[in-house]
Amino acid sequence: MRKEMKEKFVELFGAEGEIRTYFAPGRVNLIGEHTDYNGGHVFPCALTIGTYGLARKRKDQCLRFYSMNFAHLGVIESSLADLIPSPEADWTNYPKGVIWAFDKYGYSIPSGMDFLVYGDIPNGSGLSSSASLEVLTGLILKDLYGIDELTLKDLAIIGQYSENQFNGMNCGIMDQFASAMGKKDSAIFLDTSTLEFEYAPVKLPDARIIITNSKVKHSLVESAYNDRRQECETALKELQEVVRVQTLGDLSEEEFERYKDVIHSSVCQKRAKHAVYENQRTIKAYQALKAGELEEFGRLMNASHRSLKDDYEVSCPEIDLLTELAWKIPGVLGSRITGGGFGGCTVSIVKNDAVEAFIDQVGRAYREQTGHEAEFYVVDIGDGAQLLD
Ligand code: GLA
Numbered sequence: 001m002r003k004e005m006k007e008k009f010v011e012l013f014g015a016e017g018e019i020r021t022y023f024a025p026g027r028v029n030l031i032g033e034h035t036d037y038n039g040g041h042v043f044p045c046a047l048t049i050g051t052y053g054l055a056r057k058r059k060d061q062c063l064r065f066y067s068m069n070f071a072h073l074g075v076i077e078s079s080l081a082d083l084i085p086s087p088e089a090d091w092t093n094y095p096k097g098v099i100w101a102f103d104k105y106g107y108s109i110p111s112g113m114d115f116l117v118y119g120d121i122p123n124g125s126g127l128s129s130s131a132s133l134e135v136l137t138g139l140i141l142k143d144l145y146g147i148d149e150l151t152l153k154d155l156a157i158i159g160q161y162s163e164n165q166f167n168g169m170n171c172g173i174m175d176q177f178a179s180a181m182g183k184k185d186s187a188i189f190l191d192t193s194t195l196e197f198e199y200a201p202v203k204l205p206d207a208r209i210i211i212t213n214s215k216v217k218h219s220l221v222e223s224a225y226n227d228r229r230q231e232c233e234t235a236l237k238e239l240q241e242v243v244r245v246q247t248l249g250d251l252s253e254e255e256f257e258r259y260k261d262v263i264h265s266s267v268c269q270k271r272a273k274h275a276v277y278e279n280q281r282t283i284k285a286y287q288a289l290k291a292g293e294l295e296e297f298g299r300l301m302n303a304s305h306r307s308l309k310d311d312y313e314v315s316c317p318e319i320d321l322l323t324e325l326a327w328k329i330p331g332v333l334g335s336r337i338t339g340g341g342f343g344g345c346t347v348s349i350v351k352n353d354a355v356e357a358f359i360d361q362v363g364r365a366y367r368e369q370t371g372h373e374a375e376f377y378v379v380d381i382g383d384g385a386q387l388l389d
Contacts, residue, residue, distance in 0.1 A: 044190075
């Protein structure tokens, strides 16, 4: 594909000058869902699929974008003087948002660029194609314009800022962080209140990570996401009247049970319960993985799913069906929804000798009961964003 990308770049933008190639991965979260904007822990890993970009600096103020995934949109032109989100800008709102965010952070980009992308993350799957595009853009800007002091961690923070402020999605830091900081064969145990993290080697001697794409994406995902955030903030404010905490992630399960009745609305109480318990589950899952206790890790994943379904209410019938089908198969250690919710994917840990049965049986029953064709990706954990050549 990289050869085709280069040919297309030259065809559209010409061959002169230095053209560089970059990559930023998508992510899958093993556990720790909807905890990243509640000051809790997350446990994602970078995938080997993601977004590739070819870029070259220009001398004028012009920005020229082309995506091989949206070839029908052709070259989308813009300029450094026109960094405002617009529906016509389509997918280029993401890279434009990052250029805008660089400026807000004091790194004004002096000249335009030609930029071609190709991504192999399935569209709408919830595996963070937009975060990978943001981190990719950040890396390109850092490299092309020689902004050496910015670290990969900074690129994650700026990427999140651009998504919040330019694209109006109030996401946490997890996706951009995983894309920027991923490490082959390791998950990232990240404390979102301090951004301190540790790499945890994912040693699965006789099991694989399987992502199952439900192929459904329900509408209102963004507004429901922003609502959940709001509900957690309301719960936190009420809790802060009786206990000194900065975030829901500061509470243990016992503390939550002791103080929960100060949260007036039962809905907000359920949301906060998920945030507190999920954070504690994530810490336990990290310890279980380190100790090689995969069965325990799987049990925590299943508990995470039930909490996301019943207390956080971000699952949907199709995803619940996928997890229930998975749980019935011997050799499945754990299975849960992954990512923001309302469709997208599940993540499962499956023993090697059960992989075939898993794909076959879950796929067939899902097709029979929903009419949808699930897709299965037996994935490897890859490195974070990088300059390729
Ligand atoms: C989306 C957001 C993340 C995180 C997850 C839920 O992927 O972008 O910041 O909140 O949902 O865990």
